[in-house]
Amino acid sequence: MNEVSESIQDYSSAIRSTVWDALLALGGHDLEGPSTLNFGPTPNPQMGDLALPCFVFRGKLAALDDKARNNPAAIAARLAAQIQPNAWLEAVGSAGPYLNLTYRLSSLAQVVVREAIERGAAFGGAQVEPQHVVIEFSAPNTNKPQHLGHVRNNVLGESVSRCLAHWGHRVTRVNLVNDRGIHICKSMLAYQLWGDGCSPESLGQKGDHLVGDFYVMFEKRFREEYDLWQQSADGDAAFANWSQTPEGRKAVEGYEKWRATKDVEPAVDAKKKPGRAPQEPRAQFVSGYRDEYFNAVSPLGTQARALLVGWEANEPSIRALWSQLNGWVLEGFNQTYARLGVRFDKVYYESQTYTLGKELVQQGLERGVFYKDETGAVFFDTESIGLPGTKVVQRSDGTSVYITQDLGTALMRHAELGYERMIYVVANEQDYHFKVLFGVLGALEKELEGRFEHLSYGMVTLPRGMGKMKSREGTAVDADELLDEMKQLARKEIEAKLVLEHYTGIDEVEIGRRAEAIGQAALKYYLLDVSPASTMVFDPEKSLDFAGRTGAYCLYAYARTRSLLRKSGWDDSQRDFAALAMLRTEEEKRVVKELMAFHEAVRWAGESRDPSRIAEYLFNLCKSFAFIFTDKKGHPIISCDDPTLRKARIQLVEALGVVLAIGLDLLGIETLEEM
RNA sequence: GCGCCCGUAGCUCAGCUGGAUAGAGCGACGGACUUCUAAUCCGUAGGUCGCAGGUUCGAGCCCUGCCGGGCGUACCA
Numbered sequence A: 001m002n003e004v005s006e007s008i009q010d011y012s013s014a015i016r017s018t019v020w021d022a023l024l025a026l027g028g029h030d031l032e033g034p035s036t037l038n039f040g041p042t043p044n045p046q047m048g049d050l051a052l053p054c055f056v057f058r059g060k061l062a063a064l065d066d067k068a069r070n071n072p073a074a075i076a077a078r079l080a081a082q083i084q085p086n087a088w089l090e091a092v093g094s095a096g097p098y099l100n101l102t103y104r105l106s107s108l109a110q111v112v113v114r115e116a117i118e119r120g121a122a123f124g125g126a127q128v129e130p131q132h133v134v135i136e137f138s139a140p141n142t143n144k145p146q147h148l149g150h151v152r153n154n155v156l157g158e159s160v161s162r163c164l165a166h167w168g169h170r171v172t173r174v175n176l177v178n179d180r181g182i183h184i185c186k187s188m189l190a191y192q193l194w195g196d197g198c199s200p201e202s203l204g205q206k207g208d209h210l211v212g213d214f215y216v217m218f219e220k221r222f223r224e225e226y227d228l229w230q231q232s233a234d235g236d237a238a239f240a241n242w243s244q245t246p247e248g249r250k251a252v253e254g255y256e257k258w259r260a261t262k263d264v265e266p267a268v269d270a271k272k273k274p275g276r277a278p279q280e281p282r283a284q285f286v287s288g289y290r291d292e293y294f295n296a297v298s299p300l301g302t303q304a305r306a307l308l309v310g311w312e313a314n315e316p317s318i319r320a321l322w323s324q325l326n327g328w329v330l331e332g333f334n335q336t337y338a339r340l341g342v343r344f345d346k347v348y349y350e351s352q353t354y355t356l357g358k359e360l361v362q363q364g365l366e367r368g369v370f371y372k373d374e375t376g377a378v379f380f381d382t383e384s385i386g387l388p389g390t391k392v393v394q395r396s397d398g399t400s401v402y403i404t405q406d407l408g409t410a411l412m413r414h415a416e417l418g419y420e421r422m423i424y425v426v427a428n429e430q431d432y433h434f435k436v437l438f439g440v441l442g443a444l445e446k447e448l449e450g451r452f453e454h455l456s457y458g459m460v461t462l463p464r465g466m467g468k469m470k471s472r473e474g475t476a477v478d479a480d481e482l483l484d485e486m487k488q489l490a491r492k493e494i495e496a497k498l499v500l501e502h503y504t505g506i507d508e509v510e511i512g513r514r515a516e517a518i519g520q521a522a523l524k525y526y527l528l529d530v531s532p533a534s535t536m537v538f539d540p541e542k543s544l545d546f547a548g549r550t551g552a553y554c555l556y557a558y559a560r561t562r563s564l565l566r567k568s569g570w571d572d573s574q575r576d577f578a579a580l581a582m583l584r585t586e587e588e589k590r591v592v593k594e595l596m597a598f599h600e601a602v603r604w605a606g607e608s609r610d611p612s613r614i615a616e617y618l619f620n621l622c623k624s625f626a627f628i629f630t631d632k633k634g635h636p637i638i639s640c641d642d643p644t645l646r647k648a649r650i651q652l653v654e655a656l657g658v659v660l661a662i663g664l665d666l667l668g669i670e671t672l673e674e675m
Numbered sequence B: 001g002c003g004c005c006c007g008u009a010g011c012u013c014a015g016c017u018g019g020a021u022a023g024a025g026c027g028a029c030g031g032a033c034u035u036c037u038a039a040u041c042c043g044u045a046g047g048u049c050g051c052a053g054g055u056u057c058g059a060g061c062c063c064u065g066c067c068g069g070g071c072g073u074a075c076c077a
Helices: A007-025 A072-082 A105-120 A148-167 A182-193 A206-229 A233-246 A248-263 A281-288 A289-294 A299-312 A318-342 A359-368 A400-416 A429-444 A479-497 A508-528 A551-568 A577-582 A586-596 A598-607 A612-630 A644-665
Strands: A050-054 A089-097 A098-104 A132-136 A168-178 A346-349 A370-372 A379-381 A390-394 A421-427 A452-457
Touching: A007 A072, A007 A098, A007 A105, A050 A072, A072 A089, A098 A289, A105 A577, A105 A586, A105 A644, A132 A148, A148 A168, A148 A318, A148 A390, A148 A452, A148 A479, A148 A598, A148 A644, A168 A400, A182 A206, A182 A299, A182 A318, A182 A421, A206 A233, A206 A289, A206 A299, A233 A248, A233 A281, A248 A551, A281 A289, A289 A299, A318 A612, A359 A370, A359 A379, A359 A390, A359 A429, A379 A429, A390 A400, A390 A429, A390 A452, A400 A421, A400 A429, A421 A429, A429 A452, A429 A577, A479 A508, A508 A551, A508 A598, A508 A612, A551 A598, A551 A612, A551 A644, A577 A644, A586 A598, A586 A612, A586 A644, A598 A612, A598 A644, A612 A644
Parallel strands: A132 A168, A132 A421, A168 A346, A421 A452
Antiparallel strands: A050 A098, A089 A098, A370 A379, A379 A390
């Protein structure tokens, strides 16, 4: 057989143009071009490998007679008759309105396996014109350790970075550490009041956890203080006051109205639900007044705010305390990042960037992008970007708000890094913020319009009945503890297998290394297997498994490929791509087709910034192979009698290993040679 | 009130620009280790895709309304 193509790309386009030629031969001159042909998979392998729905060609093929021209089934049949099997197509047929094509495995296997082995780690990559993409993720606050939600962010940001880089872009990862503000002052105050000079060393505790404990302590004491105040005469007075405000009046009336009607004639309009019961007015007041109490009344709040003022005024003792606690936290974060394999090219600190954007506001005012009202506050008219209302970009006292520094940071980064795209990996609760931010940036700098992107991901929630994850209340799933637990579970799994012959000679260090890798693989796969936009439920009891569609499953498949290659005594001198023409079973074909699909998986993951495409792909790839490595009778590999077929299968396994290694790396998962 | 997102099997999730009989894992049930690692494989059961209309040759996917849930809607971050 002649060499039909050099690459998977060539192979696919050869098929595409074969079909295109047939369409032209049947008079299809109005059609848009070969690249628009919408091939899809067939429902089952017996029908072929590629299907082309022919509805879209109705009335488009001039060479067909009147009866056939508008009949998709007739069109499919005529197309099938027009296309002859060739070096890359084994069979051409039609079923109803679909044209079905069957790859010739003997040629396809050679092209695909050769490309995977020869390109190695570069396989499936470099598909696009490179752009400089800056991606910001993690962005932690330094008042508490990271929890599961941060882990989703970290793992997602890291994986998207890897996917974009493999796809072909130049990626710069940045972090923006929120190391200043009232939240860190709360931890500082609690440490001052109740810390007794303790340190990570004296307590033998990671610094981020230590500081987080003081944050929780602050919130607890503050809550107690607030509850007491609510029960006091002052609290009653404030409530009475509030009840006279329009807001308070509304709350009281709403509640009274609900009380008056809730027991009366429920049957009259049974279909209409009574609606959710409004909160009792005092409860509404208690939850609504908390911030005002913190700012205006609370002794603890007053002290915390004094720390913030002192910090901004560069008060040496306050700065020293701040540096000390932040240093502890950052040290803790860095350990967690290192453990997760997350890295940044550049780390920004809000303590250094929070003043950015003020001069931008000034410029915007001069250019009429912003306007000032009589109180002195500076506004942006969000109607101009299709959002109702306005957005304050500078307070009436001249201080900046959250969005101000984001504006400044975006432009400063552009000057510094010169990105073509800027992606922010931030949870979807900030969707609105980013809409506004990008709108303002576009209005401010026309040339940057359209370069910004919010990779909005869903929250991680706990199962019904387990409440919400709140670090403030200490109910969050802690990142470090989670990693330890995963490792522990993996270790148990390994220890249960130590009796097997295969494990003789494995030492304690090696067990630990594997347990860590397997635990992390399970966690990362679990988080990345769902698309970023989805809110996901995390059940600590059941979520992290090593069986079925998991990270461990993929690691296991990879370890099997490595084991097969080791035991086969294979080396490069035995290389023989022509042998691949020997592959002929349905299962072998399935593996080859999956290998071929890697390009598309990388493209999808890159284009949509969605690593779940890779996770799904890897599972399908492993599954396509799992039957073969179990089927020792039907698919012997090392023990295959036919030497040429043996070579073919070993090389198929080799190619599989190459792709698995790349794919797992894209998810940030470290592979194991043995499991 | 308004805005955005979501509602698919008991549970957790896929379902690409609308295309053939809606998929996977877990869980349940039944099988497969003298033979390349059983963290595996093979099989069975399980769904009026929230409800009602509409567009289309064709709708889980698009449009409208309704129901249910989440998140926003700060001169907080």
